[in-house]
Amino acid sequence: AGLACKAVRDGDEWVITGQKVWNTLAHIADRGMLVARTDPNAPKHKGMTYFALDMHAPGVEVRPLRQITGEAEFNEVYLTEVRVPDADRIGDVGEGWRVAMTTLSNERTTIGGGGGGVPARGSGAIAEAVRIWNEEAGPATKTAVHRDELVQLWVRSEVLRLTNVRASQNRKAGNPGPEGSIAKLEFAKVNMDIYEFCVDLLGVAGLAGYDFEMRRADNLGLTGPPGSSRKM
Structure with missing residues (x-):
């Protein structure tokens, strides 16, 4: 609720000034979602x-931010007296927090995979780990400990898939619930663990022949938006 954007009404328009940070793909977007403070005297979660x-x-000025993967998917957005028609307001004046929470719930469901069952990255990660175990891992690394770890990763991936199914059903019914947040949280964690497992299984070849470290870094980024894993 610590917004850095304020909006002042001017007839049928709103004049908005401020800054937003960590905006995904803002540099290629035609539309963005913006929550601004319209009543500075209202309580913390009101007046938005x-x-x-x-x-x-x-x-509107967009500045890309370079991230750990070397890519720039996130951005800072600076707003200097930007005029927004009141027709582009979503929800009632002062109800921005409620609308934003609904948006975040749907976004977390999508990131977690609830938008369409199992996400390609999620199902692909465990499938690749199983393939590496069957086809590439040497006898020295195919230990009972590694076998048990692979089974645990498969179980976590299956639990994630079933959580995604429930989250997807709730989202389609117009009632996104906590399942989306749970799926988003576990999605990043289980994929990072799978990629670490693959590197551990293959040794140096896992670093040289695959992009596991890049994919792990990509999933590490998912522990942040929308809603840090530490807060969820």
Whole structure:
């Protein structure tokens, strides 16, 4: 609720000034989601309003942020007296927090995989680990300890899949629940553990012949938005 954007109404428009950070793909987006404080005197989670922002409007400046993977998927967005039509307001004035929480619930469900069953990255990760175990791992690493670890990773992936199914059903019913947050949290953790397992199984070949470290870094980034894993 510590917003860095304020919006002042001017007739049928809102004049918005401030800054947003960690905006995913804002540099290629035509529209953005924006929550701005419209009543500075209201309590912390009140006085906020939700807008659909034209990313090409005058006064909108987007600055990409380089991340641990070397890519720049996230951005800082600076708003300088940007005029937003009241028609682009989503929900009632002062109800931005409620709308934002609904948005986040749906976003977490999508990241966790509830948008379409099992996410490709999630199912692909455990499937690749099983393939490596069957086809590439040497006798020295195919120990009982590693076998048990692989089984545990498969169980976690299957639990994640079933959680995704429940989250998807709730989302389609218009009632995204905590399952989406749980799936998002576990999705990043289980994939990082799978990639670490693959590197451990293959040794140096796992670092030289695969992009496991890049994929692990990519999933590490998912422990942040939307909603840090430490807070969920």
